[in-house]
Amino acid sequence: EVQLVESGGGLVQPGRSLRLSCAASGFTFDDYAMHWVRQAPGKGLEWVSGISWNSGSIGYADSVKGRFTISRDNAKNSLYLQMNSLRAEDTALYYCAKDDTYNWNDGGFDYWGQGTLVTVSS
Amino acid sequence: QSALTQPASVSGSPGQSITISCTGTSSDVGGYNYVSWYQQHPGKAPKLMIYEVSNRPSGVSNRFSGSKSGNTASLTISGLQAEDEADYYCSSYTSSSTSVVFGGGTKLTVL
Numbered sequence: 218e219v220q221l222v223e224s225g226g227g228l229v230q231p232g233r234s235l236r237l238s239c240a241a242s243g244f245t246f247d248d249y250a251m252h253w254v255r256q257a258p259g260k261g262l263e264w265v266s267g268i269s270w271n272s273g274s275i276g277y278a279d280s281v282k283g284r285f286t287i288s289r290d291n292a293k294n295s296l297y298l299q300m301n302s303l304r305a306e307d308t309a310l311y312y313c314a315k316d317d318t319y320n321w322n323d324g325g326f327d328y329w330g331q332g333t334l335v336t337v338s339s
Numbered sequence: 340q341s342a343l344t345q346p347a348s349v350s351g352s353p354g355q356s357i358t359i360s361c362t363g364t365s366s367d368v369g370g371y372n373y374v375s376w377y378q379q380h381p382g383k384a385p386k387l388m389i390y391e392v393s394n395r396p397s398g399v400s401n402r403f404s405g406s407k408s409g410n411t412a413s414l415t416i417s418g419l420q421a422e423d424e425a426d427y428y429c430s431s432y433t434s435s436s437t438s439v440v441f442g443g444g445t446k447l448t449v450l
Contacts, residue, residue, distance in 0.1 A: 322373070
């Protein structure tokens, strides 16, 4: 059974940093691209970032480019999101999602975690 | 990057069919067969319903189908059931910003 478990969310002040983690199990992690998708309270889905199976290709939404960094450790079956210079508008539930292919830009997100909540507020 | 355009809401009676549209540009929906559709029930994680325009993942009912014409993709749900009531989102790769973009979401109400 595929499982994606996010962690690392919490309350953080504007301008500070936070690192999210996603522990994956139930599939061959290094065969697939992975993504972070967020959802602000009461709002729609927003893609944040994607990373290919071997970290060779990475993409970011314009809203986080230069502030967020996605990475993965295939030996640990883990995905990460380093979030710097956080803003109030980054407040959201952050989902880790598995791609159905090895590239981040051509597949669907076939499995999702339950999300970790990030609240940016002073 | 701009979100893909979806109607805010659609509704239908049990047994009927409905279609949700997702309009983009030649840089996203019209230029690539990388359109996906997701169903999200309140308080739950999204679920993949359609990928690559018209493919259904294993386990998804064949009442769900996807298509594309020009810059507009569509999700059709036939034989509406009460459990289909949810929010639906489309997504696509976009070359304009080398990223993935979602639609604003459509709330489906089963009357």
